Amino acid sequence: MDFINEFNKVILEVSNVLGKPIDKDKYEIIDRGRPHQAKSLPNKKMAVYTFWYEGRFLKIGKAGPNSNARFLSQHYNPKSARSTLAASILMDENMQDIGITENNVGDWIKNNCHRIDILIDSDLGVFTLELIEAALHYKYEPIYEGFSTQR
Template sequence: MNWNYDSILSDFIAVARLAGVIVPPGALTIELLSAPHAPPPRIPSGKMAVYVFARGNDVLKVGKVGSKSQARYTSQHYNPGSAPSTLAASILAERARHELNDDDATQMGQWMKNNLDRVNFLLDERLGMRVLTLLEAFLQCRLNPRYEGFGSQGAARGQA
């Protein structure tokens, strides 16, 4: 991934300020998990997160979790059958695009860990869900992820 993390952080802090929110120093941190990576074991205490999955410069998914959404944060996206909408299922739906063979498809979680980067934007819980939602929307607009939400919610890549 070729992102300027300092620019992303400072731009989001400016957007939050425009929305009337002050993000105190240290209230937003970034955790970079380069491929191959291990999923985080839990959301740090007192934190919420926006997570990003990418393959090189191709951003695949931006999602958010509150402090009590441990399974969504740690494991669900790696398993195509674990929830109604997961990154693993989205990737499997486009197997050819990702050049997956049958072994890759049966071991989707391991393929994701081996081939995808993950970036976690950790936000102090005391800032609240509205700020978390603002951060998710900002990153979705900024990074233009390939897969967002359920297929019925509209086309990917910036089309409604």
């Protein structure tokens, strides 16, 4: 799947239909692949990050310009913050048969999940960040977002 073109299309179509087009020069989509290495959030950037595994998005989240830890490392450590990808995987009964433990979940994510990041100029503001995240949530319905009882 060509995530870069797909995400571009979502961002441009949603922002255009709302009458506030997001300039393509104000964001960059980086396909980190699988396996992947997380990178630091660049200065004056915010981001939407995604983790894809076996045909489904597991997590789509956002990190503001002062949230480098959220962007870089928290999702690989189940005890680092509330609502991390690592913690969600460890709690998922469907994932328990493949040998994932608290000690190896971070490496498992890096080796098995395809990561795609959208770096956004922070001067576009939090509403732009939230719009892109929400549009991707709506389109892809990631497994570990929201409460299952609300679905």
